[in-house]
Amino acid sequence: MPHASRYRDGVTAALPLAVAVVPFGMSFGVLARSAGMGRLAPVVMSATTFAGSAQFAAASILGAGGGLAAAIVAAVLLNVRYGPIGLSVAGVLRGGPLARFVQAQLVVDESWAVANRGGRFDRRLLLGAGAVLYASWLLGTVAGVLAGDLLGDPERLGLDAAFPALFLALLVPQLRVRGDRSQGSGSGPSGGTAPAAGPVGPTAWLRSHTALVAAVLGAAIAICLVLVSPPGVPIIAASVACLVGACRPTTAAGATPTRRGQEERP
Amino acid sequence: MPRGGRDLDRARAGGAPVTAAWAIVLVVGVATVAIKASGPVLLGGRELPPRVRGALEQLAPALLAALVAVGVFASGRRLVLDARVVGLLAAVVALRLRAPTLVVVAVAAVATALVRLA
Numbered sequence: 001m002p003h004a005s006r007y008r009d010g011v012t013a014a015l016p017l018a019v020a021v022v023p024f025g026m027s028f029g030v031l032a033r034s035a036g037m038g039r040l041a042p043v044v045m046s047a048t049t050f051a052g053s054a055q056f057a058a059a060s061i062l063g064a065g066g067g068l069a070a071a072i073v074a075a076v077l078l079n080v081r082y083g084p085i086g087l088s089v090a091g092v093l094r095g096g097p098l099a100r101f102v103q104a105q106l107v108v109d110e111s112w113a114v115a116n117r118g119g120r121f122d123r124r125l126l127l128g129a130g131a132v133l134y135a136s137w138l139l140g141t142v143a144g145v146l147a148g149d150l151l152g153d154p155e156r157l158g159l160d161a162a163f164p165a166l167f168l169a170l171l172v173p174q175l176r177v178r179g180d181r182s183q184g185s186g187s188g189p190s191g192g193t194a195p196a197a198g199p200v201g202p203t204a205w206l207r208s209h210t211a212l213v214a215a216v217l218g219a220a221i222a223i224c225l226v227l228v229s230p231p232g233v234p235i236i237a238a239s240v241a242c243l244v245g246a247c248r249p250t251t252a253a254g255a256t257p258t259r260r261g262q263e264e265r266p
Numbered sequence: 267m268p269r270g271g272r273d274l275d276r277a278r279a280g281g282a283p284v285t286a287a288w289a290i291v292l293v294v295g296v297a298t299v300a301i302k303a304s305g306p307v308l309l310g311g312r313e314l315p316p317r318v319r320g321a322l323e324q325l326a327p328a329l330l331a332a333l334v335a336v337g338v339f340a341s342g343r344r345l346v347l348d349a350r351v352v353g354l355l356a357a358v359v360a361l362r363l364r365a366p367t368l369v370v371v372a373v374a375a376v377a378t379a380l381v382r383l384a
Binding site: 020023024027032036037038041042044045048049050051053054055057058060062064065068071072074075076077078079080081082083084085086087088089090093097100101103104105107155156157158159160161162163164165166167168169170171172174175210211212214215216217218219220221222223226227228229230231234235238239240241242243244245246247 | 287294303307320323330331333334335336352366367368377379
């Protein structure tokens with residue numbers, strides 16, 4: 001009984017998100033059709049890939065004539081973050097390898113955020129929310145693909161500008177200034193803990209604005225390469241900018257233990 | 267007139283992008299499923315080194331920003347200023363007003379379409 005109610009809590013927590021995810025899936029269906037992906041492929045992609053930003057990126061690069069390899073590499077790179085996100089929830093998933101495999105597919109940015117309880121994860125919230133989001137995403141995609149039949153020339157409707165607007169909307173929440181974070185991306189714990197006793201000056205600035213630096217650098221790399229490389233390549237090359245996350249200075253002695261201590265406090 | 271299966275496929279599907287779409291669906295799907303499962307299935311409770319994790323965290327911001335920049339300013343191998351810039355500015359305003367994602371996207375499309383009409 002209490003188990004069932006926890007799953008239900010996940011469903012309830014995800015319902016407001018579902019209201020947003022259905023139209024989001026619809027926009028993927030419409031844009032994928034305008035990129036020439038046909039009717040069935042976008043739906044199958046939503047059912048199997050189940051990761052918005054990567055799906056939009058693949059459709060966008062394909063629609064811009066960027067080629068197959070570029071579309072695939074960019075989409076896969078965007079999903080690499082699910083490696084660490086999957087690691088962060090690995091401890092709470094139950095069952096044998098097959099059960100864990102299936103449960104892991106329900107982990108997306110939003111279900112991960114819903115199930116995050118101060119750095120710990122509630123398995124039933126995670127799976128309940130994941131199931132709602134999965135159904136909404138699939139339903140939205142089907143509706144969008146069908147609606148795409150009714151629409152005319154995508155450029156006349158300004159749909160080519162809809163792609164970058166969407167990517168911007170996905171990017172902005174990730175630029176939020178925060179003290180530090182340990183896992184994943186997306187709308188994680190919003191209470192960014194400012195490093196009160198940390199160093200000030202450029203070092204501290206870089207620590208709290210890493211995502212902004214990565215974004216500006218990524219955009220700059222891509223813009224420069226547009227002039228000299230085939231479409232698609234600039235996006236992939238921009239991934240090099242993520243290395244700013246690796247050379248984040250760790251001057252504050254014991255910064256990591258402090259951070260972890262804060263997160264695991266209920 | 268040799269007519270290979272590829273030509274037939276193209277004729278039936280209405281163009282190369284559909285075939286490419288299926289390749290994308292397959293490869294990206296398999297890769298994503300594998301990435302998502304890798305942590306829970308293979309690594310159990312172990313963690314990645316902080317530097318690797320730090321870099322992986324910044325992949326999404328870097329790629330999304332690149333997608334925005336290229337989506338707005340690139341036209342083939344040239345950089346152009348056209349109606350899409352107006353669409354992006356409209357999206358920025360909508361985001362500042364905390365509009366939902368769908369509204370942001372719709373505002374950008376409508377603004378771009380209006381500029382093209384003018």
